[in-house]
Amino acid sequence: MDSRDPTESPIMTEQNPEPQADPRTGPDQSPPMVSAVGEPAAKQQRRSREIGHVELQSLNAYYGSNHAVRDLSLDFDSAKVTAIIGPSGCGKSTMVRCINRMHEEIAGARSEGKVLLDGLDLYDPQIDIVAVRRAVGMVFQKPNPFPTMSVFDNVTAGLRLTGASRSELEDRGREALVGAGLWEEVKDRLKAPGVSLSGGQQQRLCIARALAVDPEVLLMDEPCSALDPVATLRIEELIGELKERVTIVIVTHNMQQAARVADTTVFMLSGELVEVGPTDRVFTNPDDDRTEQYVTGKFG
Amino acid sequence: MAVETRSQYQEELERLEASGLGGLDLVNGSLDRTLEAVEHQDVELAALVIADDDRIDGRYLEVHQSLITLLATQSPVATDLRLISALLHVLKNVERMGDQCVNICKMIPLTGNEPPADEGMVKLILDMGRQTHTLISQSKRAFEDRNVELARDLVRQDDVVDNLNRECFGLALEIGDDPDRREWAMTMLLAARAIERIADNAVDIGEQVAFVVTGLFKEFEDASHPNG
Secondary structure, rough: OOOOOHHHHOOOOOOOOOOOOOOOOOOOOOOHHHHOOOOOHHHHHHHHHHOOOOEEEEEEEEEEEHHHHHHHEEOOOOEEEEEEEEEOOOOOOHHHHHHOOHHHHHHEEEEEEEEEEEEEEEOOOOEOOHHHHHHHEOOOOOOOOOOOEHHHHHHHHHHHHOOOOOHHHHHHHHHHHHOOOOOOOOOOOOEEHHHOOOOOOHHHHHHHHHHHOOOOEEEEOOOOOOOOOHHHHHHHHHHHHHHHEEEEEEEEOOHHHHHHHHEEEEEEEEEEEEEEHHHHHHHOEEEEEEEHHOOOOOOO | OOOOOHHHHHHHHHHHHHHHHHHHHHHHHHHHHHHHHHOOOHHHHHHHHHHHHHHHHHHHHHHHHHHHHHHHHHHOOOOHHHHHHHHHHHHHOOOOOOOOHHHHHHHHHOOOOOOOOOOOEEEEEEEHHHOOOOOHHHHHHHHHHHHHHHHHHHHHHHHHHHHHHHHHHOOOOOOOOOOOHHHHHHHHHHHHHHHHHHHHHHHHHHHHHHHHOOOOEEEEEOOOOOOO
């Protein structure tokens, strides 16, 4: 894939002649990461044009001298769910955290190689790192709603930074909650503290918060490991619905979860990519012996 | 990092494979007695084979249930999943083979105490049976050794059985006009047909061997498209 000219991208700050997107502008003027509310058709069209394609090129990541991700090249297809599996310490979370540039926030951590989002190098020095995290949302193992904020304020926290109007906050907050499958459960308690929800609801609240800023990619690092089976199935169903509008990368220790939700499964070991393929093939007839050994539980 | 895990599960899977494939030894025992009963028109031995089929059915039910439990509790994938799927097929084949022996044994009393047997036809049926015994043993060995070549060779062995079956048919056509002899010959044709089906089941087991090893299921020979 050719790299796009970074100066054309909305997530560039310095050379971008436009100021921060005006929330009242229509979808045509609005940059991809802050698309307008109420335009699902337009959004569907964008999806069909393959927005949200992530490409890793020779990615290496380190914690000090610990080489955690080793020369990893991988594509994440638009509007698909990709599961990353592998034993603890294999580098799967680190790899995912490189996609939204969270890895570098850790002291002594650094990375090399390229991460491209629709051809745009996310590590380009001119990139606005906040915009990267808006375009590449993340949901963590433990639900982490902002503890002092209400349900509604949690969902719209990211949007507020973009200077959205009150009515737009309401529209998009609701849309995000609907998208996260939470609206019916919380519509009468939007002012209640986010942390008053159940664990599964809190996790969907965090998904809504990520969706509210209309990301291209949603990273999920063990999103269900703190949830009970019913809440887990709820999230898995949601993943199936969301993949129409966002590229999903999910790190999971639960291989059955990977088998249930993912179109593509990636197996990593000791920081290296061992195998990537359609999920049904990886779980019925993997190419690599190490994948076979891992998925059948012969080591782990 | 490579810690050995799930050893109990692996042992259970190995035990079930041995037990399921052991069903083929039961079938061979049943087939041998069936042939003896055919050769000597031994009604009592035939009755024993019929009664003993409960052991084969019991093996089928027991291993089948344990495999379902493994599926439910262990979420097997990859080679383990293919092995379990194949074993479920093999069990069904074992059960069918046992039933075919029963079918033959049920015919033996019908031919009477002193049947007007044709020696040539009896010999052909016994040859078919012995050849089928070899096929069953070979299918078991191919499965145990995951040997696709040996499994494919079952097709060649099965052709021998098919040819003997055709010869049998030819002899029956020329059995003459005596109604008793014709009735006997028709009954024996059904017995030959049952043995031929047992051999086909052995070939089916060979196809499962190929599936376990390669992950692809393909009939070695497609009866409905013989030239395809």
